[in-house]
Amino acid sequence: MKPKGFDYLRAASVEEAVDGLKEGGEEARIVAGGQSLGAMMNMRLVEPELLVDIAGIADLDYLRAENGALEVGAALTQAELLEWSGLAEQAPLLHLAMPHVGHFQTRNRGTVCGSIAHADPSSELPLSLAVLGGEVKLRSASGQRTLAASEFQLGMLSTARRPDEMVTAVRFPNPRPGQSFAFREVARRHGDFAIVAAAAVVSDGHVRLGIGGVADRPTVRDWEALEGSALDDALNEFAWDLGGHDDIHATARYRRELVRRIGRRAIEEARHA
Amino acid sequence: MTQGHPQSEKFVGQPVERLEDAALLMGRGRYADDLPIRVGTLHGAILRSPHAHAEIVSIDTSEAEARPGVVAVLTGDEIKELTDPFIMVLKLPLQHWSLAVERVRFVGESVVLVVAEDRYQAEDALEYIKVEYKPLPVAVDPRDAAKEDAPLIHPAAGTNVVSVRNFNYGEPDKAFAEADHTVELTIEFPRNSQTPMEGYVVVADYLPGNNTYDVLANFQGPYTVHPVMARSLRVSGSALRIRTPQDSGGGFGVKQAIFPYVTLMSTASKIVGRPVKWVEDRLEHLSAAVAAPNRVIHLEAAVTKDGKVTAFRFDQLDDYGAYLRAPMPGPLYRPHGCLTGPYFIPNLSVTNRLVLTNKTPSGMVRGFGCPQMYFAIERVMQCIAVELDLDPLDVISRNLIPAGSFPYRSAAGAIYDSGDYPKALEIAVEEGDLKELKERRDKARAEGRLYGIGYCAVIEPGQSNMGYLSTILTAEERRKNPKGGSVSQVTVNVEPLGGVSVTADCMPQGQGQGTALAQIVADELGLKPDQIRVNLEHDTQKDAWSIASGNYSSRFVSSTAIAAHRAAQKVRAKLATIAAQSLNVSEEKVSFGGGQIFATENPDNAIKFHRAAGAAHWHPGSLPTELEAGVREIGVWAPPELDSPSDSDRINTSLTYGFKIDYCGIEIDPDTAEVRIDKYVTMHDTGKMINPLLVRGQIEGSFGWGVGIALYEEFVYAEDGSFLSGTFADYLCPTACEVPKPVILHMETPSPFTPLGAKGIGEGNCMTVPVCVANAVSDALDVRDVRVPLTPARVSAMIHGEEAAPPAGRAAPAAKAEGAGRALAGEGTTLVPAAPEEVWKTLLDAEKLAAVIPGCHRLDVVGDNDYRAEVTLGVGPVKGRFQASVRLAELDAPRSATLSGGLDGPLGSSRGSGRVRLEARDGGTEVSYTYTVEVTGKVAAVGGRMLDGATRMLVRQFFERLAAQVGGPPVHESWWTRLLRALGIGQ
Amino acid sequence: MxxxxxxxxxxxxxxxxxxxxxxxxxxxxxxxxxxxxxxxxxxxxxxxxxxxxxxxxxxxxxxxxxxxxxxxxxxxxxxxxxxxGLGDDSSDLTALQSAFRREHALQCGYCTPGVLMSISDFLERNPKPTETEIREMLSGHICRCTGYAGMVRAVLDVVSNGGAAESPKSE
The missing domain is CATH 3.10.20.30 (Beta-grasp domain)
Incomplete structure (x- = not known):
């Protein structure tokens, strides 16, 4: 279980990194923490010709609250975000979701942006970004652009990132007054990929629920304040819309069951938060 | 060394800290992959079958041979020429080789070995080997495989059910005829393995000078397998030198099945003339190393109206996978003597059937057949309680073998050595506080929570009788070559400065046996454990061993430990004789303690231990004439109770029989259906404990694995035989968050059959936890059919009733029963802005089709609407190159066609077909499709979580490109698009 | 570069x-x-x-x-x-290593080095963890021998005896 050969470029700057991507074309990959990519490369599921390492780019190692959002640079690790003292206040949903992201050891190296760029449909960070309506900042040698989370993540491990682009930062909008949050997840074991994850944002008269692990990407739905059986019906419809799939960890039916049940729990928890 | 009263300190029975630990904690262990290798050693990597069952049509290794660093490439042809098939326990017309010959029979089977300068290069070359397979029908489920018309795994055997044996003890038919009730249950026990953290390591070096193989391997025995390896290599046992390292990264029985790789690497070394090393990786281990046999048991109990069981009738179907490797079918016969558990049940009928399937060959795994058996017995005991409306613990209690009945001969012949089961039950109830647990349950239930209590009681056998497997033969067959017994050997050496060293035949896998041996020897010689150097590396050319040698069947405390005791006694006797001479007392009046040998009646009359030992080295002429020079004694132990099976098939399968009684409370989350173990009490009578610290370690460890079996672990196969649990993210070993803290209780009833009174303790909790938890879930939910692992999806199906219907106007997808295979199915619709005739022409035009197939580099026509293609496919960063075949059939121009084909590449293989329908609509064509795809090989084993989504994406791409080809832009109308639109986020 | x-x-x-x-x-x-x-x-x-x-x-x-x-x-x-690099010289065990031995937190010892490195980082950043936090940190390791019970005891023991998770040597 050893990776196939590749060239390696340790980029000192964003410019160097995007130049590397331009040169490497479709066969180049960005690596930051490498917690997903490394495993896939060891299994030879992914065989890039060039690995561009951005972990050491000081300009990307940041976390800042500005313009109504928490912006996280591409070199910032998940551990740094989780241990940031302002997290509970600035990004309460992330504060709830982060402990579910991998393990102590993988968070030490895995990056926030890397998880979003990897676009695993079961991951907590893409779900959080989607439900908060966040943004992804992309950069290439020829320019930069910003995509909404819903424009960025297209499906299973698939994003709107072009081969010559890299994610330089993601932006999580700040909580608005009156909003409250909850995060619920069912995984087979602690730290495993979610079978279903539910992130709820509730404010006066409005409910937003994001679900990860069921469709090919996190999916968000908004409702006006619903109660009782109207909420049950809405969750049921959402569950059937998402469909779900069977794998060895869970059946489609169980996934839909969880959408209804932990979806409701998350909403109720947010209401009481 | 403490002075004072020299004989005070004894170490056997004390929780002595492990002597092994310091080195391991400093990172200075010496595991197989840490050890030096000879200059010039090469490294192997193995190409494995992606198919569960296929003929090997051809293998082309030429490109691989030309890759950098590659020295040799071996296939089944070389293996067939240079080795013999492995011998088996049963004489059957099955052949098993170290590389597949002509046919592959399970996903992961070794097909080609590449030997290169390093492992990275060896793996590089694997991608250049071309193997053409012709897939064959598969038999995966044991019941299907046992049917008359099942595909044959080994056609030469003429059947997949390669052994059937019936046994009758007492008068089971009469007991059933007279019973007030018959309670019956069918259980299915899954495939699993305790998967040691260290994989297999083999370094093989062929020595041409004397036609000898020198092999370093982390093999754990039993050494019954040594002749299997030697015979396959066509050499005598002395020409196969197996060396095992000081440290092993876990065994659990699993390291037994390394043996085919010893033969493979030895053969490679002979071919290349250099040592060859191979280190198994995790994907190889999970898919191809070993699994405990999955078993289907139908068990009937004849029961009186007050819940007393008078007879059991077992019908067992044990699944050994693709080959019957030695020492299989051990798991079916090792527990044979214990088929009536800890109960007084005089009548027993057994049918044992042994079936082969297209799965990884079964092998030794901790528990070795017992978790399966007790799952049936203890589930049935609980069912008796439910059906007769009795308390489950009363049912257990009423049937326990009474105190004072020991040694007790069980129906099938086991001689239970000692115990007081009712007392153990009483202690468990009291000290574990069952009353409080029941209150907890009642309170939870009163609050509407899902809470249950489960119980179980088992006998834990220790130290297998090497003759138990011959129970599978008839009495006549056995008479020619009777087998029974178990030999162990330990050497204690005292060097001229009085240092004591010990070597033994136990091949420890982390249990701390070195510490236990040091305690035993220290006590005999009046020393401290840390003064004893125990070296448990083993070398078949230099150390004592026999066929029973090794680490398995919880044998250590009643085998090697006793041999050590005997060797130490011999050393003691010799030194006592020497000392008596200089102390001027008789030998019987000599004691050992505090590093001295002294006159028992006058401790001041003493000589130092090392002086007495030194005399045997420095001045052998001074020794009493009956003594040999030097101090090196071999202790041998072969307990007489282990005889061969009787003519009536009664067999004392093991030497010691411990008793365990467990109970637990579990709670089920009503929303997530997760099972949480609230409290777990486990009571052990394991005879005398040599080291309570080590005993606790064995209990906690087997408990942890028991939790894994109960809730998490299973090797899952799809209906087509593809293997789906190929990573540690798919095969789920519980972590510190999943394993609760058990309450551990003890009592000690010494075994009369072993001089130290100790009984094996290594496995008990992996036998109890699965069924105890299952009984608790059964109690919580009032369900009868409980299968482990109790995954939340399974429990959800039990508690969540019928699913809420889809919203009005929407059809639910066809329900798929659990375990109904992993064929990926899907459907979709695309609107193409061209007439059906246009679309049809595109599908039938090779050039245009090439543009439609995603990632197609090249398309060759091989027949009418029959193509071969080279494609690169993937999702996101995951990509692989495949050889594709594409066929169009059932053509109904321009309305419908069936597209079928397959993919083969380093990532795996897939077969699929789909029906495409074209219908004119709105000036364009509505293209609708349905498909099913089966995927096997690496991508199925490691990427299961992604497969469904990935397949859907690729199929969608095909139709998008079809639309684009006939003049797109595509109007995509899959369920996915509809969903996105419905959610207001459509692209 | x-x-x-x-x-x-x-x-x-x-x-x-x-x-x-x-x-x-x-x-x-x-x-x-x-x-x-x-x-x-x-x-x-x-x-x-x-x-x-x-x-x-x-x-x-x-x-x-x-x-x-x-x-x-x-x-x-x-x-x-x-x-x-744990410990001060080749013969001394740190408090954590000693607790592992005392509590029988290892058997085959194969997973142990990685576990020790995690714990040493963890305790430096979180010197007074709860048992739940300890278990969550340990969930990044698979041990097949011990059922984790000894490991949890060992860490709790070190924590209650004032940390003593020595830093690895630095330059």
């Missing part, structure tokens, strides 16, 4: 347990293979090579990480601490 070619072996220097250690690595050489085969530091073990089991956990610049998911070239110039 220039692009390192896959064809060549490149010099890599790390500060291993406080001392310079150098070797050569193709870009694809896993850090754990570099430590074991190039440097001869065999204390870190290979358990799964896909980042789940934690047997290969080492500390890079103080942080406990999987050395099967890092390449040696990524560690060039950085501080790497492994189990061999």
């Amino acid at each position: 220039p692009r390192l070619s896959r064809e060549a072996r490149h010099p890599v220097t790390i500060i291993l347990n406080g001392k310079r250690a150098s070797g050569y690595a193709e870009p694809r050489l896993l850090l754990v293979d570099f430590l074991r085969r190039e440097i001869g530091a065999t204390g870190s073990h290979v358990g799964c090579e896909h980042g789940v089991c934690g047997a290969c956990t080492v500390r890079v610049d103080g942080k406990a990480v999987r050395s099967c998911l890092m390449y040696a070239v990524q560690a060039d110039g950085r501080r790497v601490d492994t189990v061999e």
Whole structure:
């Protein structure tokens, strides 16, 4: 279980990194923490010709609250975000979701942006970004652009990132007054990929629920304040819309069951938060 | 060394800290992959079958041979020429080789070995080997495989059910005829393995000078397998030198099945003339190393109206996978003597059937057949309680073998050595506080929570009788070559400065046996454990061993430990004789303690231990004439109770029989259906404990694995035989968050059959936890059919009733029963802005089709609407190159066609077909499709979580490109698009 | 930094347990293979090579990480601490190591070096963890022998006796 050969470029700057991507074309990959990519490369599921390492780019190692959002640079690790003292206040949903992201050891190296760029449909960070309506900042040698989370993540491990682009930062909008949050997840074991994850944002008269692990990407739905059986019906419809799939960890039916049940729990928890 | 009263300190029975630990904690262990290798050693990597069952049509290794660093490439042809098939326990017309010959029979089977300068290069070359397979029908489920018309795994055997044996003890038919009730249950026990953290390591070096193989391997025995390896290599046992390292990264029985790789690497070394090393990786281990046999048991109990069981009738179907490797079918016969558990049940009928399937060959795994058996017995005991409306613990209690009945001969012949089961039950109830647990349950239930209590009681056998497997033969067959017994050997050496060293035949896998041996020897010689150097590396050319040698069947405390005791006694006797001479007392009046040998009646009359030992080295002429020079004694132990099976098939399968009684409370989350173990009490009578610290370690460890079996672990196969649990993210070993803290209780009833009174303790909790938890879930939910692992999806199906219907106007997808295979199915619709005739022409035009197939580099026509293609496919960063075949059939121009084909590449293989329908609509064509795809090989084993989504994406791409080809832009109308639109986020 | 070619072996220097250690690595050489085969530091073990089991956990610049998911070239110039660097000299055990022995927190010992490296990082950042926090941190490791009970006892023991999770040696 050893990776196939590749060239390696340790980029000192964003410019160097995007130049590397331009040169490497479709066969180049960005690596930051490498917690997903490394495993896939060891299994030879992914065989890039060039690995561009951005972990050491000081300009990307940041976390800042500005313009109504928490912006996280591409070199910032998940551990740094989780241990940031302002997290509970600035990004309460992330504060709830982060402990579910991998393990102590993988968070030490895995990056926030890397998880979003990897676009695993079961991951907590893409779900959080989607439900908060966040943004992804992309950069290439020829320019930069910003995509909404819903424009960025297209499906299973698939994003709107072009081969010559890299994610330089993601932006999580700040909580608005009156909003409250909850995060619920069912995984087979602690730290495993979610079978279903539910992130709820509730404010006066409005409910937003994001679900990860069921469709090919996190999916968000908004409702006006619903109660009782109207909420049950809405969750049921959402569950059937998402469909779900069977794998060895869970059946489609169980996934839909969880959408209804932990979806409701998350909403109720947010209401009481 | 403490002075004072020299004989005070004894170490056997004390929780002595492990002597092994310091080195391991400093990172200075010496595991197989840490050890030096000879200059010039090469490294192997193995190409494995992606198919569960296929003929090997051809293998082309030429490109691989030309890759950098590659020295040799071996296939089944070389293996067939240079080795013999492995011998088996049963004489059957099955052949098993170290590389597949002509046919592959399970996903992961070794097909080609590449030997290169390093492992990275060896793996590089694997991608250049071309193997053409012709897939064959598969038999995966044991019941299907046992049917008359099942595909044959080994056609030469003429059947997949390669052994059937019936046994009758007492008068089971009469007991059933007279019973007030018959309670019956069918259980299915899954495939699993305790998967040691260290994989297999083999370094093989062929020595041409004397036609000898020198092999370093982390093999754990039993050494019954040594002749299997030697015979396959066509050499005598002395020409196969197996060396095992000081440290092993876990065994659990699993390291037994390394043996085919010893033969493979030895053969490679002979071919290349250099040592060859191979280190198994995790994907190889999970898919191809070993699994405990999955078993289907139908068990009937004849029961009186007050819940007393008078007879059991077992019908067992044990699944050994693709080959019957030695020492299989051990798991079916090792527990044979214990088929009536800890109960007084005089009548027993057994049918044992042994079936082969297209799965990884079964092998030794901790528990070795017992978790399966007790799952049936203890589930049935609980069912008796439910059906007769009795308390489950009363049912257990009423049937326990009474105190004072020991040694007790069980129906099938086991001689239970000692115990007081009712007392153990009483202690468990009291000290574990069952009353409080029941209150907890009642309170939870009163609050509407899902809470249950489960119980179980088992006998834990220790130290297998090497003759138990011959129970599978008839009495006549056995008479020619009777087998029974178990030999162990330990050497204690005292060097001229009085240092004591010990070597033994136990091949420890982390249990701390070195510490236990040091305690035993220290006590005999009046020393401290840390003064004893125990070296448990083993070398078949230099150390004592026999066929029973090794680490398995919880044998250590009643085998090697006793041999050590005997060797130490011999050393003691010799030194006592020497000392008596200089102390001027008789030998019987000599004691050992505090590093001295002294006159028992006058401790001041003493000589130092090392002086007495030194005399045997420095001045052998001074020794009493009956003594040999030097101090090196071999202790041998072969307990007489282990005889061969009787003519009536009664067999004392093991030497010691411990008793365990467990109970637990579990709670089920009503929303997530997760099972949480609230409290777990486990009571052990394991005879005398040599080291309570080590005993606790064995209990906690087997408990942890028991939790894994109960809730998490299973090797899952799809209906087509593809293997789906190929990573540690798919095969789920519980972590510190999943394993609760058990309450551990003890009592000690010494075994009369072993001089130290100790009984094996290594496995008990992996036998109890699965069924105890299952009984608790059964109690919580009032369900009868409980299968482990109790995954939340399974429990959800039990508690969540019928699913809420889809919203009005929407059809639910066809329900798929659990375990109904992993064929990926899907459907979709695309609107193409061209007439059906246009679309049809595109599908039938090779050039245009090439543009439609995603990632197609090249398309060759091989027949009418029959193509071969080279494609690169993937999702996101995951990509692989495949050889594709594409066929169009059932053509109904321009309305419908069936597209079928397959993919083969380093990532795996897939077969699929789909029906495409074209219908004119709105000036364009509505293209609708349905498909099913089966995927096997690496991508199925490691990427299961992604497969469904990935397949859907690729199929969608095909139709998008079809639309684009006939003049797109595509109007995509899959369920996915509809969903996105419905959610207001459509692209 | 220039692009390192896959064809060549490149010099890599790390500060291993406080001392310079150098070797050569193709870009694809896993850090754990570099430590074991190039440097001869065999204390870190290979358990799964896909980042789940934690047997290969080492500390890079103080942080406990999987050395099967890092390449040696990524560690060039950085501080790497492994189990061999725990303790002050080769014969003394740290309080954590002693607690492991006392509580029988290891059996085969294969997962232990990685577990120790995680705990040492963890306790420096969280000196007074709860049992739940300890278990969550340990959930990044798979141990097949012990059922984790001894490990949890050992960490709790060290915590209640005032930490004493010695830092690995630094320069």
